[in-house]
Structure formats: C-alpha cells, structure tokens
Amino acid sequence: MLALELSRPGANGVHPEVATKIRTELYEERETPGAGIAAFAKAFIPSGTRIFCEEALIVVRDEARQPEVYKAVSSLPKDKQAAYWELAASSKPTKDVDWINQLRSSYDGEPDSFNAIVESHEQAWSIYETNRFSLRYPNGDYKLGIFPKSARLNHACAPNVFHRYNPRINRLTIHALKDIQPGEELNTSYIDICHPTVVRRQMLKGWGFRCQCVVCESPDDEQDYRRKQLEDIMKKVKKRESQRQLSGSNWPHKEYERSMKLIQKGVRLMNKEQMEESDTLGFLLTLATRYGLLMGQAEAAALWAASVVAIEEKCLGEDSNEHHAALVLRKTADAGGLASRTLLSSSILA
Numbered sequence: 059m060l061a062l063e064l065s066r067p068g069a070n071g072v073h074p075e076v077a078t079k080i081r082t083e084l085y086e087e088r089e090t091p092g093a094g095i096a097a098f099a100k101a102f103i104p105s106g107t108r109i110f111c112e113e114a115l116i117v118v119r120d121e122a123r124q125p126e127v128y129k130a131v132s133s134l135p136k137d138k139q140a141a142y143w144e145l146a147a148s149s150k151p152t153k154d155v156d157w158i159n160q161l162r163s164s165y166d167g168e169p170d171s172f173n174a175i176v177e178s179h180e181q182a183w184s185i186y187e188t189n190r191f192s193l194r195y196p197n198g199d200y201k202l203g204i205f206p207k208s209a210r211l212n213h214a215c216a217p218n219v220f221h222r223y224n225p226r227i228n229r230l231t232i233h234a235l236k237d238i239q240p241g242e243e244l245n246t247s248y249i250d251i252c253h254p255t256v257v258r259r260q261m262l263k264g265w266g267f268r269c270q271c272v273v274c275e276s277p278d279d280e281q282d283y284r285r286k287q288l289e290d291i292m293k294k295v296k297k298r299e300s301q302r303q304l305s306g307s308n309w310p311h312k313e314y315e316r317s318m319k320l321i322q323k324g325v326r327l328m329n330k331e332q333m334e335e336s337d338t339l340g341f342l343l344t345l346a347t348r349y350g351l352l353m354g355q356a357e358a359a360a361l362w363a364a365s366v367v368a369i370e371e372k373c374l375g376e377d378s379n380e381h382h383a384a385l386v387l388r389k390t391a392d393a394g395g396l397a398s399r400t401l402l403s404s405s406i407l408a
C-alpha cells in the first residue's frame with residue numbers, strides 16, 4: 059500500500075515512515091468491514107498525545123478543478139504518485155464537463171487515449187474529494203491538501219482524534235481527544251458535529267457512506283436533541299459575535315449577558331456530549347473569556363482562559379498558533395483584563 063519516501067526529519071524532528079504498510083507503535087492501518095482501511099490503536103494512547111503529523115502529498119487552491127489536481131499528482135515522484143492512487147475514491151463523478159472540453163481543445167492524440175486521460179482525471183478527482191483536508195494560513199489563505207496517513211482515518215460523530223493543519227510546522231497534526239485503548243479505531247470528524255443526526259448524515263453523503271457511529275445509532279432522543287440545541291446555539295452565538303464586531307464598543311452590556319447565557323448553555327451541552335474539541339468547546343470558552351473580561355468577570359475569565367489553553371494544547375499542541383493565542387488570552391485574563399479592549403477588537407470567527 060503506501061510507499062512513502064524517506065526524507066530528513068522535519069522541523070519537529072518527525073521522520074515519515076518508510077514501510078510499504080504504515081505501522082507505528084501507536085497505531086496500525088487495516089481493513090475494517092464495510093468501511094475500507096481504517097486506523098486502530100496498537101497501544102494505550104493518552105488524551106492529548108500527538109499520534110502523528112505529516113506533510114501533504116499535494117496542496118492545491120480551493121478553486122482547483124480536475125486538470126489542476128491531476129497535474130499536481132502527475133508532478134509527484136513515482137512512489138508518491140503510487141501512494142496517491144492507492145487512496146480511497148468514494149465521491150461520485152461531478153456533472154461539470156467544462157474541464158473535459160478544455161482538455162479536448164488542446165488534445166491531438168488518439169480518441170481512445172483521450173478517454174483514458176479523462177478517466178485518470180476523474181479518478182484523481184474522486185480521490186481528492188474523498189480525502190482532502192483544509193489548510194488555513196494565518197494570512198487568511200485557504201487551500202486543500204492530501205495527507206496520505208490521515209486520509210486513512212474514518213469518520214465518527216463522537217471522534218477520539220482531532221485533525222488540523224498547523225502552518226507553523228507545515229504539517230497536519232493528529233491528536234488524541236481522549237484516552238484511547240489498544241484495538242480502538244481512531245476516528246476523526248469530517249464535519250461540524252454540532253448538528254442532529256439527520257443533518258450530519260446529509261453532510262456526509264458526499265463521502266458515500268451512511269454513518270453508523272454510536273451517536274448516529276443511539277436510541278437516545280435526548281442526545282439528538284442536545285446536538286440540535288447545539289446547532290442553534292452555535293449559529294446564534296456566531297451571529298451575535300459578528301454583530302458585536304460591527305458595533306465595536308457600542309455593544310450594550312445586556313447583549314453580552316445574552317450571549318453569555320447562550321455560551322453557558324452550549325458549554326453544559328458539550329460537557330454532556332463529551333465534546334472537548336478546539337472548534338466547539340474551545341471556541342465557546344474563548345468567547346466566554348473575552349466577554350467575561352469586558353463584563354468585569356476577571357476571575358471567571360481566568361478560569362475559562364486556562365481551559366482554552368488546555369483544550370488547544372490537547373487538540374493542536376504547544377507549537378500551534380491557537381495554543382499561542384490561548385496563552386496570550388490567559389495572560390490577559392490573569393492580569394484582570396487590563397488589555398481586554400485590544401483583545402475584544404479582534405474576532406475568532408475568521
């Protein structure tokens with residue numbers, strides 16, 4: 059299967075595996091019934107462990123279409139191309155045919171060869187759509203990339219690992235969200251999990267499977283209702299934060315109080331759902347800290363900020379921008395909100 063090229067250690071001293079089948083001490087890849095290849099813990103993995111991190115095989119623009127993706131793959135060394143072609147391809151062909159016409163206009167070979175070229179482009183595209191991860195950069199740039207080890211992680215709506223591209227080390231990092239027992243499958247989430255089952259399943263259709271994780275199959279209506287409430291809360295909190303940004307210092311105290319009530323409810327629901335991800339609980343607690351500082355709740359803000367630091371460290375590691383931002387937030391909160399106005403002028407919604 060994967061044949062990754064040996065390279066010198068990266069910035070964080072990590073060697074890519076050389077084996078044809080990835081086998082690390084912490085996890086292994088193997089077939090799982092009905093869900094292709096998946097990753098399984100080989101040892102106990104404590105919460106917060108960086109299980110692995112890796113560089114992208116290809117990175118393309120958000121706007122890239124079939125020819126650009128195919129070109130990026132074809133430009134790779136042969137062993138890396140092989141690693142790409144071995145990945146799962148589950149997405150359906152697109153209805154877009156413009157790229158085929160464009161290819162044809164510059165093609166002067168045999169018709170049969172042209173059909174084969176189109177098929178290769180379609181296969182490259184399907185692999186890309188099935189396995190791509192987001193790369194967000196501090197300057198706001200957004201790209202998409204293929205990370206071959208991470209691409210073997212199957213989805214669950216109660217994930218036990220968290221993935222995020224770290225631009226500081228130019229790698230996708232995978233961290234344990236909870237203690238993981240030997241034999242347990244490592245699952246990340248492909249989507250925002252603050253939605254009820256019917257919405258999550260709809261969002262996952264593009265990957266061509268019906269999620270049957272413990273949350274989706276749970277007979278507990280209360281759990282589904284909590285996710286629905288979380289969907290509403292996250293939507294409202296984000297909308298209100300955008301309004302606050304627009305109003306600047308004119309946002310009334312009672313509006314902060316309303317947002318705080320929503321945030322507190324969201325945090326309670328997330329605790330029940332055992333969600334401790336950077337994107338969910340980390341997001342709400344960061345806002346709570348900022349609002350708390352402005353509302354003169356310095357003591358509570360310091361506690362929330364400490365939780366944010368812990369969440370970012372667990373999900374993203376000490377070398378992440380988010381962890382650094384959380385340390386600044388905590389410092390401000392510990393200082394009793396002296397710099398709270400500066401802090402509040404920035405948004406975490408971007």
Ligand SMILES: C[S@@+](CC[C@H](N)C(=O)[O-])C[C@H]1O[C@@H](n2cnc3c(N)ncnc32)[C@H](O)[C@@H]1O
Nearest residue numbers: 093094095146148189209210211212213265267
């Ligand atoms: C990023 S790949 C994950 C690795 C993949 N299983 C493989 O064999 O390489 C995404 C694809 O894996 C499968 N998959 C991921 N999560 C799944 C799940 N919870 N249940 C069933 N299939 C899943 C789907 O076919 C999906 O399109």
